[in-house]
Amino acid sequence: MSKGTARHTGGGLRLEDVGKRYRAGGPWVLRGVDLRLEPGTLARIEGANGGGKSTLLKLIAGVEAPSRGRLLPLTGGHGRPSTCYVPERFAPALPFDATGYLTHLGSVHGLRRREAARRAAHWLERLGLADQATVPLRHLSKGSCQKVAVTQALMAEPGLLVLDEAWTGLDEPSRTLLDDAVRERVAAGGIVVFVDHDPRRLAGEVTSRHAVRDGTVVPVAPVLPVEHEDTDAGKPAGRTALRVTIEVTAPEAELDAALHTVGAAGVVTRPAGGEARVELAAEHSDAVLRRLLGAAPSLHVRSVRETEAGPSGRAQRAGEGGSR
Ligand SMILES: Nc1ncnc2c1ncn2[C@@H]1O[C@H](COP(=O)(O)OP(=O)(O)OP(=O)(O)O)[C@@H](O)[C@H]1O
Known part of the structure; x- marks a missing residue:
């Protein structure tokens, strides 16, 4: 400066x-x-x-x-x-x-x-x-x-x-x-x-x-801290209870190919043509996010939200003030 x-x-x-x-x-x-x-x-x-x-x-x-x-x-x-x-x-x-x-x-x-x-x-x-x-x-x-x-x-x-x-x-x-x-x-x-x-x-x-x-304009939960790939060392206790939801978009014909990088790490849902939502355990989120950002064909990461596992084990949205 x-x-x-x-x-x-x-x-x-x-x-x-x-x-x-x-x-x-x-x-x-x-x-x-x-x-x-x-x-x-x-x-x-x-x-x-x-x-x-x-x-x-x-x-x-x-x-x-x-x-x-x-x-x-x-x-x-x-x-x-x-x-x-x-x-x-x-x-x-x-x-x-x-x-x-x-x-x-x-x-x-x-x-x-x-x-x-x-x-x-x-x-x-x-x-x-x-x-x-x-x-x-x-x-x-x-x-x-x-x-x-x-x-x-x-x-x-x-x-x-x-x-x-x-x-x-x-x-x-x-x-x-x-x-x-x-x-x-x-x-x-x-x-x-x-x-x-x-x-x-x-x-x-x-x-x-x-x-x-x-x-x-609605508030969103804080971003997860970036952590190293492929290691659980040093993770805070209870972190495994957290889930992360990643929303992505891409041309519809290319979305499946781009989402291959998720592998078995997350559950993919497709709410609409060119949109997909990936839910996964927080400990895998950084690694999957890196792969999504580098995916070919490329896709657009719209949002990353921290969520909490509900009684059913499904992710619930945390810290958001509005509905979609
Ligand atoms: N100067 C303008 N005149 C008329 N409409 C506009 C103008 N700028 C933006 N808009 C409209 O306002 C809406 C919001 O646009 P905006 O660019 O703010 O969205 P955005 O979230 O930044 O989009 P993106 O992520 O694609 O950049 C759109 O429907 C756009 O067409």
Whole structure:
């Protein structure tokens, strides 16, 4: 992180009965959303494709205005936190190179131009983009553009950082760097809210999980800590009573092939065409999840939930506030 980090972050944010539709009289994408984001929160947002995750992130980031309800500073806060937002795809049609763009945005965020240029150079170097700092943005590859988008968010050291699949398209070292930067923001008292297709992203560190479901936002049980494959050593007592439910989607014709990786470790059910649910003992979940994420044909892991074995031995949903 650059020098002079961890400036005051500006407190938390509250969503009060927030709703969103994109046109008057159109369908509500979100309704009745109540959410508190305290300083130091690392919040993960989950949910099915098209359910409204990106819409929620845009509302939190202030990129979209709510159609109803309000976003308010938490009581005792210092106004809306300074905010940066990184979308999944950043394709700027702007007459800038990376340095010019980042310096300009740094100024918008209140940095002196010299400090903005210094921070831009620092992050471009860390992300391995220093040699492309003077290439026009429109000539950069998708991955390089994504690095520029991440850089503009990190160099501003915002109180609220909103990441919509921001890891997608980054190379592995840059993903690790972004993970670290998120930790630094949270440790500095900032709020980070993110969506990512990999359920293991920052799994042991997430402080709040919510799912967008049926047009509203419900809390989800905490993620299981990531553990080593093929060993029971060191597992907490009673862990074997826990179950995990993994929901996946894939093109219907490819789903069976992709699910072969589950083997005998779990019970697979198919609620609808391209959807499947895998229930299994918690001790097998990390290994199976790794195999599912690497499955060919590929599939999309929609959610991973910890559940408790009920009296019948079947999994019961734990810690969710809504129904499907
Ligand atoms: N700018 C827009 N104008 C009109 N409708 C929109 C707009 N953006 C999103 N929508 C609609 O809102 C709904 C929710 O979309 P959103 O992108 O928020 O979902 P998502 O959960 O992020 O999806 P995905 O997982 O596929 O990225 C969808 O029906 C989408 O078509």
